[in-house]
Each structure stands twice: as structure tokens, then as C-alpha cells.
Amino acid sequence: MESIRLEIDGKFVEAQEGMTILQAARGAGIDIPTLCYDERLAPYGACRLCTVEITKDNRTRLVASCVYLVEEGLVVETNSERVSKIRKMLLELLLPLAPTGPLESLARKYGLEGSRLTAEQTSCVLCGLCVRYCAEIKKANAIGFIGRGIDREVAFLPEVAPKVCASCRECFAICPGGKLASETDGVRFPISIWQSKQELR
Amino acid sequence: MSEEQIQILSRLQQNSNLSKSDILLRGLEILGEYYSLGLDQPPLSLELRNLEAAAMHHAEALRQIRKKEEAIKQVIQELGSVDKAIDKYRGSKSALIQILLDIQAQNHWLSKPALMWVSERLGVPWSQIYYIATFYKAFSLTPRGRHIIQVCLGTACQVRGAPRLLDKVMHVLKIKPGETDQEQRFTLTTVNCLGCCALGPVVVVDGNYYSRPSLEETKQIAASYE
């Protein structure tokens, strides 16, 4: 395994080939905030909170650190003004969906008191952690995404969930928005997802 | 037996020309086969029950099927069309979207039994099938009308007054985009550009294009489709 040297926030960091910037940073004690990342799961790159500024060959751009692989000589800034601004805006966009919990404390850390924007409070930020956990770790595929765009939702699939979820419920702990715990008491699951918003509309 | 049960039995006998003992014997044969195939034990028993529930739901969605055996026959027919589509693509998992397109084209919707069957035969998780079915606009999880009316809302048509045309169509059909009328004659949808911008604004019915219809012409167009 080749060793790769890169610079993160002015600090020289040694990393292994095949590691992502996020992994390298955390390994060196530098924290980058994330929402949709879990080290047990393949990185997803959806929340974009882990965005960092990288410079290579005199070109600077913004990338998601949880999916960008380390490169020799890369210069990374994890909390520049530009990055900070982005994170603040992302949190402002997410807060209306899940105003309490981990998002709230993260928002305060970035100087955000509340959000100027409004949206339906679904308690779900669509980070996909539950879906991916159930697919990759439990291999049960009992919870999944349905729909696309702003109509995207996460739902327990009644064709599968009633058989496997009551005795598992491991996805509850991983949910940052609070939707899973609030919606099911762990015993009852939606009888028919076929009556989803799609159909009723 | 109760009065009701006697009535049901006599009706059954009338319909099938079988005597009561014929029916009972037939039932025993079917039961024998049922047990020998292992259909009374999980997991098959659960899956069979799932398919039965899906068939009943299917019947409800189609609004026409009244009897259980009709529903099951309908579903078996539909599963046949699914098999045909899957065989056309040689059971390839990467052809999943193509298979679903074929099923949608043939049946005018993706019913639950059909999707369960695809999941079963291709070995693709139910969650992936359901996600694909809800992600793409070409698929409908509810039965569509016999004729699809599409009003183009592409930019060129928009600039030429497509929203007014949509108003006219809604006025004539009395339904909103995404809805099917009560007789299941039409399903109204909007499309983001059909690519015949010179004719805008355009409404398409079953692949027939109508350019800039007036209110009167719109009424005539709707009346010409049964």
C-alpha cells in the first residue's frame, strides 16, 4: 500500500492510497462535519456538509471529502471562509426539515440561529443512512427510497418490513433527523405503502 | 349447512356443471398438490399469501373484477406478460428498466403482482424495483386511461401559450394533470417538451399530434376518442 502525503489545514498528513480526504483528516485528528457519512457504510456524498477546498496544480475547487480519494501533494482547507459559508447555507436549507436534534447543534456551531426558509417538517433529511445500513449491513432491504426530487421519501416497505424490523430496529439509532423513531413505535409499520403520496396525488 | 351456504354451493354447481361430489374431489386433488409443492409451509406459504393479497388489491385498482377467481386469473395472465418481457431480455438484471418499460406498455401500468414477480424472477431486491418504479415518470403504479393525453409544457410551447391550452383541455375533460377520468377514457399528463416546437402549443393523444387547437377543436378531439 503506497503512502500518500498531503497537506490539510496547513498540517502535513500521511495517508494510505485508496483513503478519502475525510478518512485522512479524521485520522490526523482534524474534524470535518458530516451528516450522511458512517464509517461502516460506503460513502454516499449526498449531504455535501463535508465539502472542502482543494488545490492541485494551481487549480482550486470544492469537493466532497467523503468520496474524494487522497492524492500526493494535495492541499486541503477544511474550514475556509468559502467552505464555512457553504456549510451554513446547507444547514439553513436543512433546518426546516428537522429543527431539533443533531442538526440544531451543528447549526449553532456555524453561527446559525434559525432559518429564513420554510419547508414541511418531515424530520427526515434524506441522508439515506437507514436505507444504506439496511442494504449493506443487514442485507434486508426493508427500508428504501421512493420517488425523486422534492418528492423523494424514505419508507419502510410493507412487503418486507413487518417480517424483519420488529426484532431489529438498528436503523433508529443512526437516524439524525428523528423520523424513524417518531414514526414507528417499533412494532407497527405502514400497512400499505402502495397508498403512498404518489398514488393519492 | 346454512341457507346462505346452500345458495352459494348451488350457484357454484350451476356455473361449473359439476356435482357437489365432483367439486369436493377436485378440491382434494388441489389440496394434495398444494401440500406436495410445500405451499403450506413458510416461506412459500407467506409468499403465496402475499401474491393473493396483491391480486385482490390489483382487482380493486382495476375496479372491474368482482370475483376472487377472476382476479387470480387476471394476475396469472399478467405474470405471463412479465415472463415474456423477462425472457426477451434473457433474465438480465441490467435490463430491469427495459423490462419494466415493456410491462408498462402492455398493461398500461405496473401492478403490484407484476412487480413482485419481476423481483422474484430477476432476484432483484423489492426496494430497488419499487424505487425504480417511483423514480421514473414513464411508470404508473395506478391503472391509466385507455388514451393518454399529453400537453406539452416545453419552453417553446410555454412561450406560445401552453398553459392556456392546458386550461382548455382541463376544461373539456374535467380532470387535472395526473388524473384519469371516471370512465377511464383519458389520463391527462403534462410533458416537458415533445420536440415538435414549430407546432407549439401542442397536445398529443395516443401519439396523434394536434397543433394549436381552439376550444371547439379541443372538444372535438376529445369526442373522437372512445
Add this chain to the structure above:
Amino acid sequence: MARLSSPADLEKLRQEILSQRDPDRLCVTICSGTGCQCHRSEKVVDAFVHEIEKLGLQGRVDLRCTGCHGFCERGPIVVIFPQQICYLGVDTKDVSEIVSQTLIGNKLVKRLLYKDVETGQHVAYENEIPFYKNQKRIVFGSNQLIDPKRIDDYITLGGYFALDKALFEMGRDKVLQVVEDANLRGRGGGGFPAGIKWETTRNAPGEPKYVIVNADEGDPGAYMDRSLLEGNPHSVLEGLIIGAYAIGSHEGFIYVRQEYPLAVQNITIALEQAREYGLLGANILGSGFDFDVQIHRGAGAFVSGESSALMTAIEGRVGEPRPKYIRTAVSGIEGKPSTLNNVETWANVPLIINNGADWYRSIGTEGSKGTKIFSLVGKVNNTGLVEVPMGTTLREIIFDIGGGIPNGKKFKTVQTGGPSGGCIPESLLDMPVDFDKLTTVGSMMGSGGMIVMDEDTCMVDVARYFTDFLTQESCGKCVPCREGLRQTLNILKNICDGRGKEGDIELLEEISEVMKDASLCALGATAPNPVLSTIKYFRDEYEAHIQKKRCPAKVCRELITYYILPERCQACLICARNCPTGAITGGKHLIHVIDQEKCTKCGICFEVCPSRFNAVVKLSGEPVPPPVPRITKHILLVEDEVIFRESLRDWLTEGGYQVTTTGDGEEALKVIRGQEFDTIILDLKLPGKDGIEVLKEAKGQKPSLKAIIITAYPSPETATEAMKAGAIDYLIKPFNPETLERVIAGVPEAKPEVTPETNER
């Protein structure tokens, strides 16, 4: 069809086909692209078949259904060879005349020819029509010469000669070199050099390698790829095979959107025919090179046209984009090296191989070589597909080729690049169009969609429209795009509905910035472009919506009201009958009024009011004038001529007034004392007391009485006397009853006499 197992076979086949075709033989070609089919071109084809058979001309005249000609505004298009006489807008009832006049009689049917708007001259030949003359149709031009369902047509034009040359004369390295030297850049919008992409895939580790045609064309208003794939599928296929050869790929995909059924059909036929001839499949033309293609249909998602999403869809998963830090050219379908190019890009390849890189470089600008096909649509006279060298200016495309803006309206802006692009104002019309120039002004060339907009377009509505489109099409995976679009759409809708607030524009700009910087794919990153470019060039419209609740272009429904101008209304009842909510009141002689409470702003009244009246107008940001008060209810008509009196009474009664009549002045005064009247219509020449006397006494009795004098014997003196005595108007017989109506209604400006005409649409 015999399989071709060598270049010599191909050449022999071409000679065979050519020898069987007589270039001087009459051939009627009819455009059968989707556009002309909307105009029922297939019925025109049937009519020709029928007519030719009827007259026994089958031996002398051929018939060919071709691909799209591009002049879509004027379809169905019929071109007669060998002269290349071009007839536009042909209908089934024109067919017998064309056959007898042109085919048999060798004469032109003038009314079907193109007529120059300025000179009035007719143009007989297709390539002399200004629309075509100003283009350079090196890629698209072949469409009109071939039947896309017949591979032989393509072969007679020299088709598959480039493939032959590539396989047998040039070899893989030379092919790659030539494409790189020519600087062919991707026509799908990205503009990435195709040669470099091919080389990357070729050198990347991993087998198998894939080549892909992206025919998912999703930009609303763009249909170039559809017409190419429908009209000349072999040009795309030939380019694909050459590319696959250079790269070392043996498996290809053509990803077509399912909304293009004719394109799917024609490319399927093309693949079958190519396979039969051994031009596709194993051992192509006996070269030892194997390559075959699968068609993969899209299922209705714009985002799946993004390259990484497209490849994910081909894998059978949901077509969502992936982070593209490792290029798909290196790691694409199932992690294997995959080169994806647009339909038009592939179609350029045979031309480059046949004519060389130097020839290709001689066309276009420094950075952008070759031509580009644009779909010129919207508020433009000559809507259609236009192919010009890179570097042609917007003005040339829109005005010289496009013929400018219809209906005498003023150009406002042109939207280029679809939902990823922006709008370009009039001041920048002389900008040359290529990959690099338009991005400097906040837009992009994109895949070639060019939507022209005039003064009746609201730019805030345009931004809202594109944002709405993208909101529906976003996959929803990443936060900046999904939530950014949700909020942007919300704000824009509020602005269009009159609920905009101070600070909205700045908020839009903030959200746009995070979308540009942090989105996962290009859909999110370019989504703010329509919003930002309209704010840049049309900020005043945004401000009018927000601050004054006014839509200057009078488009946004919540900010406009429909109003019938009383002075123009001819009371024809057309609008009232067509109003879907019954919001218009009025009668045959009563000025129509829209009840704003009931009005749903559908605009039907505006559309149906006959253009010579133009009585319905749109107001925005100003209060609706109160309806002309109907204070006249009871009229006293004093006229001694019986027939005239009765007919005038009937006419007024029909108009909803209560009318009392008398033929005598004294009688009239008696009646006024006994009943309530608000208006008196007084004839001057009466038996007994004359009109002026009666007027004076009546006004004396009831000063508020409205008096209108009518007479057949006008004189300035009596007119002055009457007005002095208190008449509000003085009408000379014969007068138009509608003028009388207006006077009664108290409308200040009476329009000059207009004879009531029959209602037409």
C-alpha cells in the same frame, strides 16, 4: 441482403445500387420526421401513392419518405427530384395538383413555393430558400436525401466509406490522431474534446471497454438529436463503430429516451440492416473487428441523461448521478472504461474521417471547430433546425435564418443551453455562438436549444419555469440541489404571485451560490443559471414584481387583470359565450364587463375577441377601472315617425332598457310628470310643440333628466340651442344605434360609426 465481407463487396454493392437508380428519374420525397407527422405528412404520402397509382405513373415516379428537413415551421415539406423543387406546407388536397402540374406538366405550383417576405419573389429550389441558403448543413443535410428505413440510400451517398477507410487504410492509431487533430468537441453541451476522451478510455486499464451514444436529449425546446437519429441513424452508427474501433471497444449502447418512439424504431431498423450487411456484429467487413450495439430506452428522467447517471441506468439501477472525481472515461459502466458522446458528436466522425482534420478545422472558430445544429424555436418566424459553422452570431441565426420575430413584436431575449443555460439580451446579439463565448456572459451553448422570446415574455416567469422543470427532474439525492431548488422555486412562485418581499433577490443569489459550489452533479450546479442570468439582465422586472406587484410583460396570472375597454367593445357576445366561469355580463347592445371575482385569468376572452376590435386588454399593477355605471333604466322615446319609433323602441328593449314611447310633445311632458325617467330621447321635429320647447320644459320639470336629441335636419343653430337647453348629445339621423347606446351609457368617447359585422373567429 448478402453479407459484405470486404471493402470490395461494399464498393460493388454501392455501384450496383447506383446503377439501378436513374438520377434523372422523377422522385417525390416527403419529410417524415416527427414534426411533419404532426402535420399529417403520412396522409400526404398516402395521397401521393393513391394519385400516382391512379394515373399509372408507378413506372416513372419514385416515392421516398425522408428524415427531417429542418424547416419545421413550414411542414409538411415535399421536394421533387431531380430538379429539387421544394413545396412547403403541403396538404392532401394539394397532391393531385402537384402530380398533374409538376410531375406531368413540368410546371410549378406557385402558391406552394417559398415566398420572400420582402421582395415577394417565389423561390423554387430548396437550396435557394434563404432559410437553407444561409446554413452549412454538412451533418444534417443528408436527412432530406435518404429514407432512414433503407440502408441502401445511405450507402449510395457514400455511407460506410469512412468505416471502410478507418478499418483498412488508417488503423486505430491514425483514426484517433485524426479525431484529436480535428478538435471535435462534444456536442451534448460539455464541449469536451472527443479525441482526448477516446484516448483516455483506450489507455485506461480494464476490459471490456464501452462506447455509448447519449440520445437522452432532455432540454425542453431541443430536438436536434431526435431528428438526426430518426432521419439519418446510420451516420450516428457509422461514427460509433469507428470510435469503438479506435478505442478498442466491442460493445456499445445507444441510450434513447422512450419519448422518442420513431427514433427508437428507426435506429432499431438501422441496426438490423447493418447487421445483415455485416457492417455490425462479428468480423465487420471482413476486418476481424467485432462490435455490436444494444438499445437502451430511458424511462422519463432528465437527470438520467447525465453521463454517470446514464451509465448507472444501463446497469439496471436507478439513473442517479455519481460523484465524478474519477472520470467515467476511466471508470464507467460497472467500473469499466466507457466513452459517452452525444448523437451529433458521433455523426460528425464519418465526415472527419472522409475529409480529414484540416478540412474540419477550416470550419468554425479557433476553439470550436466544425458546425453545430441548433433548434431555433419560440417566438421566431422560421422555427426549425439550423446548422451553421461555429462562430455564427446570434443575430445571423435569429434574424437572417430565423426570419426575425413574428407579428411585429420586439425581440427581448434568447435562451440558450436549456435549463443549464441563461438568457442573452438584445445588446449581445452580435455575440458569436460557440463553446466558449456564451459562458462569458452567464449562459452556455449547451446542446443547441435556442428559444427566442419577445416583449410578451415575463423573465421572472421564465426563471420560474426552468426552476420548476429542474425541481421535477432533480434526482433529489444531494442537499444543495434538492433543497436549493425547493426554496428557489418557492421564492420565485411567491414573486410571480405578488407575494415577493424585499431581500428575495439577494436570498435567491445566496441559495444559487451554494448550489453552484456544492452540488453533486452538473444539474444542480447549473440550475441557478436561468435565475442568475435573468436577474443580471432583467433585474427591473424582478423589482417591479416585488415592489410594485406588477408584471411588466403582463404574464403572471396573479398580477394581471383582464379588462374590456368600453370604447372598443362591440357587444358581439363572443367572449361572454366562451368564458368558462360565466364571468362576463353583457347583452347584444350592452357593453361587456368582466366580473373580476369570477375571473380565473384563463385568457380565453383575450384570445377570442376579434382582432379588429381588440377590446380585451391586460392590466398589471394598476387598479381596474370601475365598470361603466348602468344608471339608465327607463327611457322616454319621443318620436313621431311610427316605424322608426317602433323599431328604435324594440332595439332599446332588446338592450335591456325599459322604454315608453309617445309621438307627441305635450303627451311627453304629461308622461314625465307622472312616471320616473332617467333619459329622454327627443326628436326635434314634432307635431305641436317642437323638440327644443319640449326639451326646455322637460329640463325645467326634471333637471336631472338626461336628454338626447335626434333629428334628420341638422343645423349648427339648433345644435347649439339644444346643447344650451341641456341636451347631452345631438345625433343626426340616420345614426348607428350603437352610438346611441354609448351616449346613453355615458361613455365619454364615442367611436366613429362601425357597421356591425357577422361574428367570425
